[in-house]
Amino acid sequence: MPERQRLVEGFRSRLRGAAPPDDRTGGGAREQRPGVFLISSFEPEITAHDLFGSQASAVLSHNEIAAIIPPYDSSLTFGPYALLAKLEYALSVRRVPHIVVLGHAGCPGIETLVRGTDHAALSSWVEVARLAMERARVLTHGAGPDALLRETERQVVI
Numbered sequence: 001m002p003e004r005q006r007l008v009e010g011f012r013s014r015l016r017g018a019a020p021p022d023d024r025t026g027g028g029a030r031e032q033r034p035g036v037f038l039i040s041s042f043e044p045e046i047t048a049h050d051l052f053g054s055q056a057s058a059v060l061s062h063n064e065i066a067a068i069i070p071p072y073d074s075s076l077t078f079g080p081y082a083l084l085a086k087l088e089y090a091l092s093v094r095r096v097p098h099i100v101v102l103g104h105a106g107c108p109g110i111e112t113l114v115r116g117t118d119h120a121a122l123s124s125w126v127e128v129a130r131l132a133m134e135r136a137r138v139l140t141h142g143a144g145p146d147a148l149l150r151e152t153e154r155q156v157v158i
Helices: 003-015 048-052 080-093 110-114 120-140 147-156
Strands: 037-043 059-064 098-102
Touching: 003 048, 037 080, 048 059, 059 080, 080 098, 110 147, 120 147
Parallel strands: 037 059, 037 098
Antiparallel strands: none
C-alpha cells in the first residue's frame, strides 16, 4: 500500500477509535524513507504514531503554536529558523514527498490571535496568522466570535 494511502487509512482508523498498530520499531537497522513532513499544533501533544498508526520513521514532524507557518525569510538565524531548517532538511535532504499541516478545533493559539494578548512574544508569533483571521472575518460576515474562531482555525491551515 502506498505511504500516503497507509497514512490516510491509519488516520481514519484513529477517528473510529481504533488503537494504532505498534509498528514503530519495524525495520530494525534498515533506513526508513519518510513519506510525510507533519507540521502540527504545539498542543495537544499528539504524535504522528497516535494519529496515523504510522512507523515513527515514516513521518518527520515539527510543532508550532497554532500550526502557524511563518513566511520564508532567508536572513533568519533565530525564532522560526528551526522550522525552516527542518523543512529544508525534509525536502532537500530526505526528499519527503508530502507536507501535512495539522490544526485542531479549540486551538488556544488561534484563540490568542482572535481575542488578543498582552504577552509580547506570543502576540508577535500569532500576528503572523493575521491574514488568515482577516479572511475568516470576511467569510463569517460578522456571525459572532465563535464562528470567527472556528473559521480562523480552518484558514490558518489552508
